[in-house]
Amino acid sequence: MDAKLRQIIEMIFTTHEEGMIDCPTCHENLHTLWALVENGADISEIVPAMAAHLACCRECQEEYEAFICIMRAEQQGLTNMPPLNNRTPDTKEA
C-alpha cells in the first residue's frame, strides 16, 4: 500500500472525540503521570483523556516517551553512569 495514503487514512480515522485534552494540558500534567507509571499503573485506565491525546498527538507522545525514559534512568541510577563504550569522547560512532 502507498505509504503516504496509509498515513493519512490512519491519521483521519484515529482522531479522538471532542472534549479531550489539548497539547498544553497534556504537557502541564506530564510530571503527575510519573507517580502512576512508576507504580505500574495503566494510564489509559486512570487518565483515559491523556492516554487518548497521547495516542493521537505524535509530538506529545514523543515528549512523554522522552520524559519517562529520563525518569526511569534516574530511578535506576543510569544517568550517573559514564557514556556507552562505543561513544568515547573523541571518536564518533561508525
Next chain:
Amino acid sequence: MAERVLDRTNEEWLAALRGEGDAQALALNDLKERLQRGIFYYLSRERSDLSDLSSNELQQMAADMSQDATLRVLENLDSFRGDSMFTTWATRIAVRVAISDLRRARYKDFSLDDIMADGDFLPASANPLMGERPLSPERATERDEVLGKIRAALGDVLTDRQFRALYAYAVQGISLDVIANDLNTNRNALYKLIHDARRKLRTYFESQGLSMDYLINLFGET
C-alpha cells in the same frame, strides 16, 4: 560558601532557587547538572538520529539544553503546584526544551511552500496490471473511484490552511512547532486546526460509507 546539598525537599529547592548568593548559585548548579545528565542520557541512548555525534558533542548539546531548561524552570517557579517532586516537574520542562531544540534543528530549512510544491501525493490511477497480484478490472475501477473521493474530500472539505497543515504533519511528518511557526500560529492552535480537519474528513468518509478497514483493505491489495 554554602555546602553542596545532595538532595532537597521541594520546599528546600524553592527556597534555594528563590534565594540569593551562594545557596542560590549552588542550587542552580545542582539543578542544571541533574537536568544535563538526564538530557545526555536521552540524547545518547534514545536518539538514533544523533548517532553520528561524538560523546563530547552530545555533552555540549546537553549542557546548552540544560542551561536553557534551568532558566525556564526559574521563570516558571511560581507555577509549580507541588503535585510531584520538584525535580520531576523540572525534568518535564527540560524535556520540552530539549525536544523543541532538536525539532528546530532538524527542520531549520523547512518551508511549507516548498513541500507543498511536491504536488499531488495520492497515487495515480490504479493500474490493474501493476503489483504482485494484478487487480481485477472491477477492483481497479473501485480504487479509482475511492481515490477520486479522497482527492475531492481533501480539496473540498478542508480549507487550504487545513490541507496544508494536515499534509505537512500527517504526510511529511513535520513537527507541529515547526509548521506552527511557518503558519504564524502556535502549536496548540495548529493541533486544533489539524484535529478539526481530521474530524471533518472522518465525518465525510463515513458519510460516503468509507471506513478505515475498507480503505486499508482496498488499497492494501497488491
